[in-house]
Amino acid sequence: MLPGGMPGRFPFPVPDGWFAVATSAELAPGEVRAIRAFARDLVLFRTASGRPVVVDAHCPHLGAHLGVGGRVIGESIRCPFHGWRFDAGGRCVEIGYARRIPRGARTRSWDVIERNAMILVWHHLEGAPPFFEVPALPEFDDPDWTEPRHYERCVRSAVQELAENDHDTAHFRYVHGLEIPEIEVQYDGLQRTVVTGGIRETDAGRFRTRLVRRSFGLGAMAVRSEGVPGAGTLLFNSLTPIDEENVHLRWSFTVTRNLAGSVGRDFIDGLIEAVQPDIPIWENKVYRPEPPLCDGDGPVAGFRRWALQFYSHARPDRAAAARP
Numbered sequence: 001m002l003p004g005g006m007p008g009r010f011p012f013p014v015p016d017g018w019f020a021v022a023t024s025a026e027l028a029p030g031e032v033r034a035i036r037a038f039a040r041d042l043v044l045f046r047t048a049s050g051r052p053v054v055v056d057a058h059c060p061h062l063g064a065h066l067g068v069g070g071r072v073i074g075e076s077i078r079c080p081f082h083g084w085r086f087d088a089g090g091r092c093v094e095i096g097y098a099r100r101i102p103r104g105a106r107t108r109s110w111d112v113i114e115r116n117a118m119i120l121v122w123h124h125l126e127g128a129p130p131f132f133e134v135p136a137l138p139e140f141d142d143p144d145w146t147e148p149r150h151y152e153r154c155v156r157s158a159v160q161e162l163a164e165n166d167h168d169t170a171h172f173r174y175v176h177g178l179e180i181p182e183i184e185v186q187y188d189g190l191q192r193t194v195v196t197g198g199i200r201e202t203d204a205g206r207f208r209t210r211l212v213r214r215s216f217g218l219g220a221m222a223v224r225s226e227g228v229p230g231a232g233t234l235l236f237n238s239l240t241p242i243d244e245e246n247v248h249l250r251w252s253f254t255v256t257r258n259l260a261g262s263v264g265r266d267f268i269d270g271l272i273e274a275v276q277p278d279i280p281i282w283e284n285k286v287y288r289p290e291p292p293l294c295d296g297d298g299p300v301a302g303f304r305r306w307a308l309q310f311y312s313h314a315r316p317d318r319a320a321a322a323r324p
Contacts, residue, residue: 008245010158010287013125014038015310017217018134020118020238020250023150027052027119032077034067038123039243042110043067047075052119053088054110060092061105116140116236117148117252120220123241125312132190134216139234139254146260148236148252151272155247157282159218159239160307162247165278166194166213169298175277185299187306191216218310225267232256233267 021035021044032045034057041057043066057065059079069080076085076093085094090109092101111122111129115136122130139145155162165171167185172178184195194213209227216222223235233255240248251271255264293300 010244011289012158012160012311014123014241014244015159015218016124016312017219017310018120018122019219019240020120021054021240022119023250023252024114024117024119030072032067032070032072034065036242037121037240043070045072045077047072047088049075051088052112052114054112054121055086055090056108059084060107118236118238118250132217134220137222137234137236144257145254146257146264148254149268151251153249154242155249155279155282156245157247158245159241159247161282161287162239163218164300164303167299167303170296175281176274183298185302192306218307231259233259235271
């Protein structure tokens with residue numbers, strides 16, 4: 001068990017990293033949403049200028065939920081209970097009936113980025129600032145690629161369990177009815193790259209293709225298909241911990257415009273369909289910290305060692321950096 005692990009099906013707490021809390025398209029300027037992530041109640045809103053902001057849900061004054069009746073006023077959110085207004089940094093900037101603002105009148109503001117058609121929030125169990133970034137994927141801003149299509153699903157599992165699936169090669173035969181794939185895995189510090197190969201049939205012929213999964217922490221991944229000349233597909237995948245035993249899975253898809261018809265739809269629908277048999281297994285399995293792995297199981301053990309760096313209590317150097 002990891003130090004600081006939680007009781008239950010899984011021995012690890014909520015990991016550190018960037019995690020999506022919404023797609024960009026579902027949050028208009030002035031909109032307020034109550035969200036649940038990282039075993040906390042949070043509020044997501046978009047200011048009048050278009051900036052996405054995430055703050056703790058409950059007003060520090062007398063505890064009202066800012067996401068239930070709260071309103072965006074310019075670059076701030078107004079509490080529905082007594083009208084206290086908080087800016088994007090969580091600082092109280094106005095109390096309509098008071099001459100002065102009390103010391104300590106602030107709520108926690110979270111680090112937020114918006115890219116790859118999603119709004120992502122930084123979580124660190126010890127409160128440390130971000131120690132890596134999620135890159136902007138150029139396909140989402142390229143006019144030769146389609147507008148993103150989205151898929152989401154809540155799964156009763158943990159982020160690490162879902163991420164481990166890419167390394168468990170044997171399950172492809174028994175869960176998905178496919179041949180066990182050849183797999184290449186590379187670790188580069190905080191990133192990992194998983195490559196699988198295959199043959200793809202198209203109107204232009206048969207091509208040897210590669211599916212390249214590049215991860216940024218445990219919660220964000222870019223999945224690209226390579227090998228068909230003049231055509232491309234991209235999936236941006238986020239796994240967001242609702243709490244220690246529940247995950248909100250979000251996918252954003254885009255394809256080159258020459259695939260915008262049936263080929264692109266078939267690709268997207270195929271990925272969505274392919275994950276469905278995994279879900280009941282994820283939702284009913286338990287984590288075995290020391291499984292008796294065999295030589296055909298795939299590089300599961302290496303993935304677990306890499307994943308340790310995203311848990312504060314398992315990395316004293318990063319945990320120490322977060323303390324005063």
